[in-house]
Amino acid sequence: MPIQAVKKIWMNGELVDWDDAKIHVLTHSLHYGSGVFEGIRCYKTGRGPAVFRLKEHMQRLHDSGKVYFMDIPYSVDELCTATKELIRANGLEECYIRPIAYRGYGEMGLNPLNSPIDVSIAAWPWGAYLGEEGLRNGIRVKVSSFQRISPNILPPTAKNTGQYANSILAKLESIHAGYDEAILMDYRGFISEGPGENLFIVKDGIIYTPPEHASILKGITRDSIIVIARDLGYEVVETDMTRGTLYLADEAFFTGTAVELTPIREIDGYRIGRPGPITRKIQAKFFEVIKGRDERYKNWCDFI
Numbered sequence: 525m526p527i528q529a530v531k532k533i534w535m536n537g538e539l540v541d542w543d544d545a546k547i548h549v550l551t552h553s554l555h556y557g558s559g560v561f562e563g564i565r566c567y568k569t570g571r572g573p574a575v576f577r578l579k580e581h582m583q584r585l586h587d588s589g590k591v592y593f594m595d596i597p598y599s600v601d602e603l604c605t606a607t608k609e610l611i612r613a614n615g616l617e618e619c620y621i622r623p624i625a626y627r628g629y630g631e632m633g634l635n636p637l638n639s640p641i642d643v644s645i646a647a648w649p650w651g652a653y654l655g656e657e658g659l660r661n662g663i664r665v666k667v668s669s670f671q672r673i674s675p676n677i678l679p680p681t682a683k684n685t686g687q688y689a690n691s692i693l694a695k696l697e698s699i700h701a702g703y704d705e706a707i708l709m710d711y712r713g714f715i716s717e718g719p720g721e722n723l724f725i726v727k728d729g730i731i732y733t734p735p736e737h738a739s740i741l742k743g744i745t746r747d748s749i750i751v752i753a754r755d756l757g758y759e760v761v762e763t764d765m766t767r768g769t770l771y772l773a774d775e776a777f778f779t780g781t782a783v784e785l786t787p788i789r790e791i792d793g794y795r796i797g798r799p800g801p802i803t804r805k806i807q808a809k810f811f812e813v814i815k816g817r818d819e820r821y822k823n824w825c826d827f828i
């Protein structure tokens with residue numbers, strides 16, 4: 525989806541003009557995928573813009589850095605403050621936020637430890653990740669022939685830039701096969717997640733989602749949806765699932781910061797159908813929550 529340019533980008537502590545936010549071609553991370561990043565959304569609420577679960581995202585950025593021995597030179601609080609400053613400077617009401625900490629220019633070679641750690645945060649207006657139509661009526665997905673990275677290959681729990689080569693291959697395969705998105709299986713053959721989304725299904729009124737050991741990224745939206753669904757009175761079970769379980773699901777949906785809650789209407793030609801009642805109810809509540817309209821979840825909204 526095209527990036528809509530705004531005025532400023534935060535780079536290493538300063539707000540620089542959008543067109544000047546440049547890096548050297550010998551940046552370590554460009555060659556070796558040695559960066560860690562986040563995706564966060566800010567929504568328009570009755571009390572002005574609010575960033576959804578900002579602190580948790582910045583904490584995960586730090587945690588991802590830790591996996592790669594990157595000591596990010598800005599604290600979680602400093603990154604939160606910088607994000608809000610950036611949103612204000614750009615006059616944004618609703619936006620997607622992309623913080624990244626990366627090994628910069630300095631040395632070449634696989635030992636990253638002598639390259640500097642640069643940090644930047646960008647924000648721009650970003651609509652529905654898989655289209656408005658998909659958000660409303662559901663998307664078509666394909667179980668990928670590419671396996672999701674496993675814990676002893678690249679820790680799926682870290683949001684490292686290089687790890688997304690796996691997601692890109694799965695995404696490309698699904699596009700070339702005429703689908704909107706992919707679902708990857710883990711190294712054991714159980715269902716894991718999408719290239720940039722967590723997965724949920726509904727069967728006989730119960731909600732199921734793959735557990736942490738199924739090589740997923742522990743999504744912050746996934747966590748929010750589990751809490752919201754349980755508060756709505758649904759049973760949510762984290763369990764291993766097979767491909768057959770997916771094909772026989774009553775309802776299915778993806779969750780993630782970018783994708784928000786997007787229903788799935790078909791998997792590998794098996795019809796799931798229009799978004800079902802449980803999907804619609806949780807999606808509606810989720811949109812209320814992120815837009816700051818439910819007092820119960822106000823602590824998830826970081827007002828600018």
Ligand code: PPE
Binds near residue numbers: 743782
């Ligand atoms: N799994 C993966 C692999 C993933 O990348 C994401 C986020 C999720 C699950 C959901 O996590 P959370 O956002 O915390 O609920 N993917 C980000 C990047 C997407 C992109 O295309 O870039 C996102 O949604 O911002």
